Amino acid sequence: MASSSETIRVGFIGAGIMGVPMAKNLLKAGHGVTIWNRTASACDPVVAEGATLAASAAEACEKSDVIFVMVSDPAAALACAEAAAPGLSAGKGYVDVSTVDAATSTEIAALVRGTGAMFLEAPVSGSKAPAEQGALIFLAAGDRQLYDRVAPHLEVMGKAHFFLGDVGAGANMKLVVNSVMGSMMASFAEGLTLTEKAGLDRETLLEVISLGAINTPMYALKGPNMIKGAFPPAFPLKHQQKDMRLALELGEKLDVTMPVANAANEMYKVAQGKGKDDDDFSAVIVALEK
Numbered sequence: 001m002a003s004s005s006e007t008i009r010v011g012f013i014g015a016g017i018m019g020v021p022m023a024k025n026l027l028k029a030g031h032g033v034t035i036w037n038r039t040a041s042a043c044d045p046v047v048a049e050g051a052t053l054a055a056s057a058a059e060a061c062e063k064s065d066v067i068f069v070m071v072s073d074p075a076a077a078l079a080c081a082e083a084a085a086p087g088l089s090a091g092k093g094y095v096d097v098s099t100v101d102a103a104t105s106t107e108i109a110a111l112v113r114g115t116g117a118m119f120l121e122a123p124v125s126g127s128k129a130p131a132e133q134g135a136l137i138f139l140a141a142g143d144r145q146l147y148d149r150v151a152p153h154l155e156v157m158g159k160a161h162f163f164l165g166d167v168g169a170g171a172n173m174k175l176v177v178n179s180v181m182g183s184m185m186a187s188f189a190e191g192l193t194l195t196e197k198a199g200l201d202r203e204t205l206l207e208v209i210s211l212g213a214i215n216t217p218m219y220a221l222k223g224p225n226m227i228k229g230a231f232p233p234a235f236p237l238k239h240q241q242k243d244m245r246l247a248l249e250l251g252e253k254l255d256v257t258m259p260v261a262n263a264a265n266e267m268y269k270v271a272q273g274k275g276k277d278d279d280d281f282s283a284v285i286v287a288l289e290k
């Protein structure tokens with residue numbers, strides 16, 4: 001690891017909804033960023049602000065001291081780690097901020113540590129807008145030395161960061177949070193649908209909810225668009241369903257019965273069947289349309 005006075009070169013893998021604003025915030029804070037994405041053109045907005053485009057994941061790692069990875073799911077995260085490994089070595093740090101299960105994260109950790117590099121999982125709570133505002137919440141676990149090393153970077157991209165222990169703890173915490181969130185959204189969708197069928201005004205429902213104990217930023221933010229039937233993607237529905245599935249697998253492994261999350265997951269699957277994969281997860285409401 002470079003000493004604290006040394007300039008840390010930052011790599012970024014993944015230029016999706018989350019990766020682009022996160023990488024841009026690192027640039028804005030003065031960090032040099034080398035970026036790679038499977039589809040190179042997705043890096044254009046980050047390159048336009050001064051990032052260097054790498055030709056491969058391994059090259060991004062060769063040119064960096066710490067590498068952040070933000071890709072879609074366990075298969076993508078594993079594929080990126082395999083592609084990145086030839087560019088990793090002792091002294092480097094690999095920080096996977098994608099939402100994956102603990103088993104995948106453990107596999108990635110072994111791959112990364114096998115090169116001599118350090119590993120941190122740090123999935124995030126917070127969506128597109130918090131990513132743009134540098135207001136994410138990082139749920140980190142793995143090599144504590146790397147966590148301390150990248151704390152300034154996490155502070156540029158986020159408003160809070162937690163160190164939760166060994167690899168898997170961050171992944172599990174993230175799945176718990178998203179399982180609760182996915183169930184809340186499914187329940188909210190039911191409430192909006194029931195309100196309409198009862199001949200009541202859905203805007204009034206939003207106002208009533210906003211004044212009471214179940215008020216939440218998510219309902220206030222997503223409700224108006226749900227009423228309009230508009231679902232611009234901040235958190236794609238396919239990723240929410242992936243997280244419900246992974247949370248349910250965790251429940252199965254730990255013998256925790258999760259009837260609410262199970263029912264919500266079925267709603268996300270119905271919405272997927274109606275072509276809503278790439279819409280925002282609030283499009284779960286279409287699962288209730290007859």
Ligand SMILES: NC(=O)C1=CN([C@@H]2O[C@H](COP(=O)(O)OP(=O)(O)OC[C@H]3O[C@@H](n4cnc5c(N)ncnc54)[C@H](OP(=O)(O)O)[C@@H]3O)[C@@H](O)[C@H]2O)C=CC1
Pocket residue numbers: 014015016017018019037038039042070071072073075076077079080097098099100124125126127128234235236239240
């Ligand atoms: N959007 C959100 O609100 C939040 C998302 N998350 C999590 O963050 C992660 C990224 O989310 P988000 O940015 O929304 O996702 P996007 O769908 O916008 O982007 C997915 C990224 O993964 C890449 N990718 C997919 N498959 C592969 C593969 N096999 N090999 C290499 N790269 C691959 C894509 O590359 P390509 O451009 O080539 O397709 C793209 O860069 C997910 O794990 C998600 O659950 C966490 C918190 C909030």
Ligand SMILES: O=CCCC(=O)O
Pocket residue numbers: 099124125126127178235
């Ligand atoms: O994983 C996605 C989380 C979205 C959010 O926290 O708003």
